[in-house]
Amino acid sequence: MTRLGGRLAALGLALSLAAFPATAAQAGQARAQAVQEPAEGKRIVRLGAIQAIDSMNPFLAVRVISTSVHRWMYAYLTTPDSKTLQPSPDLAESWQTSDDKLTWTFKIRDTKWSDGTPVTAQDAAWTLNKIMTDDGAKTANGPAVENFESVTASDDRTLVIKTKQPQASMLELPIPIVPKHVWEKVPDVGTYEAEQYPAVGDGPYIAVEHKKNAYVKLKANPAYWRGAPKIDELHVIFYENPEAANVGLKKGDIDWIGRLAGPQFQALAGDPNIVQWNTQGRRASYLQLNPGAATADGEAIGDGHPALKDVKVRQAIHHAIDKKALVDQVQNGLAVPADGSIVPPMYKDFFWQAEGDTRVSFDPARANKILDDAGYKKGADGIRTMPDGDRKLEMRFSIHTEDPIEDKLAQFLTGWLKDIGIQLTTRKLDSNKFTEETGSTALYDIAISGWSVNPDPEEVFATHLCSRRPTAAGEGGGTESFYCNEEYEKLYRQQLAELDRPKRIALMKQMQEKLYTDAPIIAVYYPNNLEGYRKDRITSITPIPEDKGILYGGSGYWPVYSLQAPAGPAPSDDGGAGPFTTAVVATAAGVVVVFGLGLVLMARLRRKGDDDRE
């Protein structure tokens, strides 16, 4: 709804600020306080986010912004290596597996929580046991511990995890280890807000203040085992609307912003103070083709078009899509055409690319031939019909409302499919309804989707398993395709137990090839990771991976840990101004700025006139 909000705001430009909902105004005011605060000679970096924290409780938080902040506050057992993205030591210094691959022994690092208490294996055991035993604590990372038999701390430095089946992704546990001595006092983790500041953590930063929907402030942790970060504070400022955040970056209210959309990214061009960060992204955008949806028990569900059950139709559609044109026209060139499947090329090890005969090229003639040969005859209106009946190949394309990129993609797809005799109508759904219709009730023919892939892509592979299809009651199991293929299931089970990395990668590549040729999903492109930061405020930052990687929203804490910034100006005299005064001053300053801008603009216009007259 933020886009709608933005558009409404644009529509009602003439309306006064009084018309805004009170909460938004308050959040805005609080944000103004956060960004206007005098810097007091500290090294502060302010990150803008177009998303607010859903919960400061790491057992509940699911949004990217929240899990990122928790990555910075709490150590995980392992962290992706800053160069290779392979698991590397973090809270666990080293690890071993038993011969039967079922027992993992981690050696826990000797370090301290930010309140001075030593970090022990008991903390890790308590955290993992909490998720395994308390349903309220499963919200964020429940599936990650499903396969655990038991977790024990045999002494303060040794953590032992026993699993039911071998688990190759053990070194990629997305779970922040929290301090037992603080969290065991919480009566009900499932409803706990965790708004106690300063928080107790062992990561490079510690949260010291959080104002809901406005900002969260983090201070460098001097006791951090790698050494304190080189800046003093990291502020995360939340914006409702990407345009506002962009303006904030240009004005210098914030120093850095990640996960930009193409138009906003391009609007940053030409500003000498801003570095445009354009690297390969961790996301794959794909089309879901309803392959004859069924529940986990195999009972048919939904109203998908019967023609899509035919793999030939799905392959013909694949041939009809010009991915390069989509990248140029829909993404303004800020993406990579997908010649692979769900794993983006950023993950060099796991990425699989179609080559030779398997590669599906843009070839409408071939698509038409496939459909002709399969008996789908074209009628007088140019629309094909089913071989064994008179149902026409008229399909729906489900997209989200308020998304110009998906809208444009729909326009292109409609045009191409028309050329191969398939009539496509666009169906715009709000995100809840979209999730329901494409995830559990299967009321779709073709739909758009995408997945941000982790350094270990097991999670995204799991979204195409038979077991992830919804139950008979229609409860969603997290399927991304309603795909169910015995061969794919077998490969998945093999990779789960395969602890040899190269062999596991080979299995995962086979799974990608299976998805590519069977086409229950068709990857269209991998959007680039687009960010921007002010080079006058951030003197150095290292992406992850170090070679052309991501700054915000990647895995691990390397970019924020590597941040370097110049010290802010010395504290000014009005340092004691109350929040109300600050707000008033901010508002007044805003008015003055707007007025001044107007004057400058007018002056410039006039000067331009003078120049023209030469």
Place this chain on the structure above:
Amino acid sequence: MSETAARRRRALMRFWRDYRAQRAGLYGAAILAVFVLLALVTPLVTDPSGLDVTKATGPKMAPPSAQFPLGTDESGRSILLMILWGSRVSLLIGFLAALLSMVIGTVTGITAGHFRGWSSAVLMRITDWFLVLPSLVLALVLAAILGGGTSTIILAIGVTSWAATARLIRAQTLAVEARPYVERSRVLGAGHWHVMTRHVLPNVAPLVLANTTLTVAGAIVTESTLAFLGADAGQASWGSMLRGSYDWGAVTSGAWWYVLPPGLCIVAVVLAFTFCGRALEAVLNPRLRGVA
């Protein structure tokens, strides 16, 4: 019979004389005639395949040139072509939504004015309810629930905009039914249906016509607003063009040719309908007659 025909012709002549006196109304009618004509001939003289993004030949966001008199959009489609085809969608939705709104409003208004007592009270409370509802938000929600499509948008606009018409028609119905000849007709044994269709309807019809003309203007604005807010009919309309220009940053990149034409077209057509409606009102509304 010929006498009736002669009377009707006389009435029509009188109406035309009165309407001609309304200068703005004439301008409005002329502008409308041009737009309707263009909308009708568009399929005969242009090729709709130019609206297909995969067949677009122009450069992205190109300024007006000989080949593209109004420039191109973000996918290289001709703005002029989109304006022409968009006029069909905008006008169609405007007319049909106004028609729907008029039918609902007239039926409700006459019924509520004719049958007094609790049925009237119930109908009027429903009308009041629709009057106080924020109709744009309601239309947006309706369009979102029913899914995209021309008929959906027509329905969404129609069912949210009839309340004012109903109130107006009810007031006029009450005034008409208070006239002695209606009472006489009733005494002579006329039923509800006869009174409503033979006496009330002809008397409120002029008002309905004037009101509908104004409603078309409102419906076109609503359609554009809905399209701008994301609930479009899935075809190029002026509102969805404005939305496209906003989405693809036409203003920031200085592509005035993408923003101005659809905006000006909406203004022109809405203004034209308003002029016509006001003129009709001045001629036909007994309360306004002789004022203007």
